[in-house]
Amino acid sequence: MRLIKKAVSFLVLACNISCMAASSADLFAKAKSLQKEGNFLEAYSCYSQVVFSKEDEVPDGNRAQSVLDAARCLVRLKRTDEVEPFLHKVVNSRKDFPVRVACSQ
Secondary structure, eight states, X not given: OXXXXXXXXXXXXXXXXXXXXXXXXXXXHHHHHHHHXXXXXXXXXXXXXHHTOOOTTSOHHHHHHHHHHHHHHHHHTTOGGGHHHHHHHHHHHOOOHHHHHXXXX
């Protein structure tokens, strides 16, 4: 079990590195594409980066949709126990109304 957790941690780190170079708009599009292809781990990583991006130019709609899609990716990865902590982290760090509505959905 520990080996699996370490492997997943490594994959998440690798996904974060692959998503780092893009702007938030490109990142959102890449995450959508990855999700459509069934690559939920990388898509989750990209969506998380869009949600927690410090950029003010990220449209609230993209950020809110990223919250919903990140939660869906966690469910598809069978990591449902991580959805609620993720949403709490989002609520504590983002004050945007559309993002908070997405968390409540």
